[in-house]
Amino acid sequence: MNIRSLTRGDGVVIGAAVVLFIASFLDLYSVDNACVGSICSHADVPNAWDALGLLMSMFLAGIIGAVLIVVARSLPQPKKIAGMDLAQFGTAFTIFAAWTAFWTIIDMDSAGAGMILGLISALVLAAGAVAGPMVAALKAPLMGAPRPAVAPYGAQPYGAQPAGGYGYPGGAQPQPQPYGAAGADPSLGGQTPAPGAAAQPAPAAGAPAADFAPFWFAVPVARPLYPEDGSPTPIAELAPGTWYLAVEQRGAALVAQTQDGRRGVLQDTTGIQRG
Numbered sequence: 001m002n003i004r005s006l007t008r009g010d011g012v013v014i015g016a017a018v019v020l021f022i023a024s025f026l027d028l029y030s031v032d033n034a035c036v037g038s039i040c041s042h043a044d045v046p047n048a049w050d051a052l053g054l055l056m057s058m059f060l061a062g063i064i065g066a067v068l069i070v071v072a073r074s075l076p077q078p079k080k081i082a083g084m085d086l087a088q089f090g091t092a093f094t095i096f097a098a099w100t101a102f103w104t105i106i107d108m109d110s111a112g113a114g115m116i117l118g119l120i121s122a123l124v125l126a127a128g129a130v131a132g133p134m135v136a137a138l139k140a141p142l143m144g145a146p147r148p149a150v151a152p153y154g155a156q157p158y159g160a161q162p163a164g165g166y167g168y169p170g171g172a173q174p175q176p177q178p179y180g181a182a183g184a185d186p187s188l189g190g191q192t193p194a195p196g197a198a199a200q201p202a203p204a205a206g207a208p209a210a211d212f213a214p215f216w217f218a219v220p221v222a223r224p225l226y227p228e229d230g231s232p233t234p235i236a237e238l239a240p241g242t243w244y245l246a247v248e249q250r251g252a253a254l255v256a257q258t259q260d261g262r263r264g265v266l267q268d269t270t271g272i273q274r275g
Helices: 008-022 051-074 086-107 113-131
Strands: 215-218 223-225 237-240 244-250 253-257 263-266
Touching: 008 051, 008 113, 051 086, 051 113, 051 215, 086 113, 215 253
Parallel strands: none
Antiparallel strands: 215 244, 223 237, 244 253, 253 263
8 A cells, every 4th residue: 555645635534534433432422311310320321332233334334434445545556346436435435424423413312422523523534535536635645755866956847958958968959940940950960951851750749759868747736647558537646746757758748657656648748847
């Protein structure tokens, strides 16, 4: 399990599940409801572990749902149960737990600390499970990715040329030319081709760059990562604030590798920062 792939939404789910587990050991009813005649004993007040139906349908259902969500989002490839993604299955568990907690506490005459805290944590758990994949603030990584071993001199927007002419021997950099204008051809060593000479074919848009060197980068906003075979279904989503490794360049796109080892094509590279 790669904990660096967890998001803030997953952190909310984990925290709410821990509180729900603690609430299962607290009183379901207030002390006044445990009185028999003139004798009241706090030890006689039941908790969730004394009520099997409530324990399974509310407390353990919510905890199991949280475990399924965290495990599903930590796996390299999505897993399915009965045709549903593991995360969707876990979300359904958390919603059921919150539904049970809401109607159970309404039916009680005087709820205890365990029931009140259980309701609050179940509602937060369900909200985190549902909103985690949709709210931008909750999709941010829970833990930052490790920085590259060599500290960067300064983040550069992708495609910018650092001082000294990055990628060009001796610091020589080609001058920008209007599209379609005759100019120096890098393949001819910077010389302008003779009139009438056949133009050199440009490399294919999807071909890997021959002089590419891997580098770390970060995206300014969340962007999808598509499979290398061209499938339109994203395999992952790159989150801002996290460093990813670019392992190959294909035209204007980059082949990126996530912290859990998945590789895919980042089609939109505008505004990314180099490490």
